[in-house]
Amino acid sequence: MTRRHKQLTAGRTVLTVLTTFGVLAGAALTGAAPADAVRKTVPIAQGVSYEQFDIAAAKGVTHAHVLLVDLRNTHVHLDLLYPGAVAARAPVSNLADSAGAVAGVNGDFFNITETQHPGVEATGASVGPAIANRRVLKAAVPTGQRFGPSLPPGTNTREVFGVGVDRRARLDRLTLLGTVRTTEGPLPLRGLNQYALPVGSVGAYTARWGSVSRKRATCGTDTDRAAACSKDTYEVTVRGGRVVSASGTPGRGPIGAGTTVLVGREAGARQLRKLSLGEQVSIRTGLLPSASRIAYRFALGGYPVLRDGQPLAGLDNTTAAVRTAVGFASGGRRLVLFALDGAPAYRSGLTIAEVAAQMRKLGSTDAFSLDGGGSTTLVARAPGGSAVSVRNHPSGGAERPVPNGIGVFSAP
Template sequence: MTFLRRGFATVAAVSLISVAAPAASAAGTSAVAPGVTFGTFTETTAHGDVVGYLIEIHLEARTRLDLLHPAVIAETERVSDMAAAQHAVAGVNGDFFDISERDHPGVAATGSSVGPEITAGRGLKAAVPDGQTFGPFPPAGESTRDVFGVGVDGRARTGAVTLHGSVRTGRGTFELGGLNQYAIPVNGIGVFTHDWGAVSRARAACGTDTSRAAPCTSDTEEVVVHDGVVVSEAPSPGAGAIPAGTFVLLGRENGAERLKALQPGDHVEIRTGLDSGQAPPFAFAVGGFRILADGVPLSGLDSVTLAPRTAAGTGADGRTVYLVAVDGRSTASTGMTVAELAGLLRSYGARDAVNLDGGGSTTVVVGGRGQRVTVRNVPSDGTERAVANGVGVFTAR
């Protein structure tokens, strides 16, 4: 498939299969802050015009990326409000998130993200089991652990983040299967911290590792640990804010049986860590499934469904970042398939990229020069949607 890019200085036929990156200084772009530019474009495709937006970032001492997020994990907020509160100069929406009321009526949706979250080097949450994802299922070989982020070396990249955690007690040591997640693995134990918020933890015992809509299990046990000591236990998940220094352990099936052995007064040591493998640890990471690897679109990407889309990509050196979004579901802009989105990122020079939440969640905000960010795209819901997180662009003042 070929398309024509309009709205920049040059109008050239490009291919979703083999393309050359357009000049970054093309007309239609404007400087937002040092190392940050913003532009709009129109692609003419076989299925109609597509209106899109590009934030290009050159990571340097004064320019960085970090997670846009609400005050707690189990909450949603508009991208524009998160960016304003955190003093970002630009940003886009992030990961897919829990809207469980469709699958489990009567169980509160948490609004928390599918994949991991890392901000300022601190891991907030880990990924839910692959079968519990929302949005398009990742291509074969990909998982909910996939992320886009920036390492402690200052270079952007895609990768995977795995939870390594344990619960050590006088009655044995148990592996943790969850950290502030809306779903924990079957037979697993998850831990919830002050970062989670006040929303009920009941959703974590619903579904299975392969079916998001599977029924909730009643075979659960919840244990509250404060300052390393068990203070209470209950047979079902609870709700309410978790004080600092307090941890809530929730087990299901076999995990519940392990927790039932604990008694008030028992000493417990809880360890959690998000591991990025052999690569440098992530200073910032947001969940999203990979669509472009080493300059090649992944096989199995959806090439049929047109929708608003958001994506994040990085150049080969890890210093140039591309945040791209396209409008959809309107006469002015048809949207894109995931496969087309991968080709679009490559056309700008991205070597690796992930697909982020799309549809009504797709949001682009830009400010700069001391101005509050404003929404620059046309959200398909007609208004900006509250989402779980986002990718924020920050510059030194």
Template sequence: MTRMTGRARTAAASLAATITMSVMVLGAGVTQADAVERVRLAEDVTVAPGITYQAFSVAASHGKVTGHVITADLSDSRVSVGMLTPGKVAARAKLSQLVSAQGAVAGVNADFFNIDETQHPGVQATGSAVGPAIDNGVALKSAVPNGQRFGPGLAPGTSTRDVIGVDYKNRAHIDSLSVDGSIKGHRDKELGLDGFNQYAIPVGGIGAFTSQWGDVSRKRATCGTDTVRAGACSTDVYEVTVRNNRVVSGSDTIGAGAVDADSVVLVGREAGAAELRSLEIGEHIRVDEDLESAGGNRLKFAVGGAPVLRDGKPLAGLDNKAVATRTGAAFGDDGRTLYLLVLDGTAESGAGLTIAELAGVFQSVGADNGVNLDGGGSSTLVTRDEVTGKPVVRNHPTGGAERPVPEGIGLFSRA
């Protein structure tokens, strides 16, 4: 077995030695007396230097739950974190395929995503994630409005802009990323940019779609409202194509198809549509899209996630009733130890964790900050087999098979 170094060795030794641990689940209506649960951890397995895997079980409110956790020592220079992606924002693939294709040694699925459009007949589901994303320092997308989010409710004070990320010093953070972009023309004309490569544009706003989006229809971006995902699609829309910084076309119909590398497609609704109609064919404009960190962090990697644990304390207002198969990511030791956690699929038995209980499990493994990620049929944890080197799905996904996902959190090793 490969020798471990640094904080991952300390964390793994602590987990293995302390077979039963107290989980403080501090959701609304749960007292400290009845919040003490028992976590049992199996022997740790070294996936790569600084990265270990363990199975665990916990007696939760609705029965025994089994799960899986990966611990990564980010102070180990051989360990890095990156996005697992099919190559386009509006595309999906199985996590095991992403791990294999990108040479990761482990990974879990990440953010909630636009999985269906039953409320908007005839509108194509984009398959794209809810929150912001940064891959190797490049901003891929921004967040949809809170009301357009797929997934359980958010804790008070949190939003779809929240992310878990890692900076260029290999330290993990929970942060919030907002759109930092503009549409600038000659004669000092400037329009606001309200998002990019996202499946829902704010009412009255303008969104940009780049070659990173993919070939999926952009019409979904004009459906619903900032507070009601199932709201009707807007009838006041306009789309402009900009190629090599010049307006080349405009249309009242929102299109589909891949966006060329030298082009940007601008989609507006209501007031945003009116602003785009003011642009003239041949007009020179520059579209800039980026993300701004509320915490002032320079993130190399980030995916959207709903915060449940901050500075060692579960957030107020976490749901403590609805149970589900969960995926989560958390960190401790001042951002130097990362934990990726996934439960076995339990749709048939009804067991699972509440979001408040998830925060408690994070505390039990040593984390002081953590986020809830997409669960249910999306929950998947993959590690590289220590003998064959091939990716192995460690949990038992709901339904018995992997669900294609738009993104994942990958662990990489230079060992």
């Protein structure tokens, strides 16, 4: 018996004992490799169950943790987990417990570091659009400014997975529609609470952004995230429908209710400089879906890997990693939340092409990749429990704070 086989066998023995006592894998985050040769489904709450199993992948055996959610059950719904601000992060377990969720997974890719821009603060804000409890939180950054692996051909940062007010899951694209109306005429708004603005544009920041510096919004270009920060910037604060202050550099600090800060770069900065103190300004924003006329209860960014039962063309089949994904079937009423284990014995993970294939095996007709690596986290309560526990082993040895996630809620 090889050393690796002994480790896997020991992991299975430990799991058998834990399952007998109603404790699921991931307890204590010791780094031991959980494994379960027999796939077993455990109820978590009404319409929500959990299972785990091994996957024989091209780079070696990996281990999956899965939440099965039935939206046909009226006691169940999904919503965005987030820390109360776009530019903020927290562990998934904290986000789930504070929101009262029975389970959840991590969400979108995010602005995790700023090594290319010395002195500029990483915002922690997510890449794509975000909607929580029917409220628009933010729009997408330019595709060239995203963090994460390469996107499949034909996709961009506006891709979302979401659930509509009709309780059906969908894949969609959400495009910002925004206007700043001034006494001299309307200005197009091309950003909303996002860590990067298109070159030459104006973006809006509200109380939902948080208190992190807005400087990062003026760094990089639409095609090069590492490009230098713009030297031509301007920001205007609008309160009560009138300009109350202006500055030549983006600021920081909390933004009060009823206040919007407009940040401009290059041509956008020159447009904002035309505004005068006391001038009347109105700002309108919204996210326009491309695939549905149904309003979204919640939505978050990532990228599609499976559509109508078929993998997207050009999915990477070389780079394997720990992954998180979400899929659905039955017209968007049956959901699969999928997270790999990051324990050392399983860290070889899956390629994106393998994720698409695995989601199809799990019954999904459509699937969407979320942030992976050290961010991958799946949490769930024990049946009848009051707090979630981490069911996989995060590859960093502990939960990584993330900007958002998918929360599963089940009323008694």
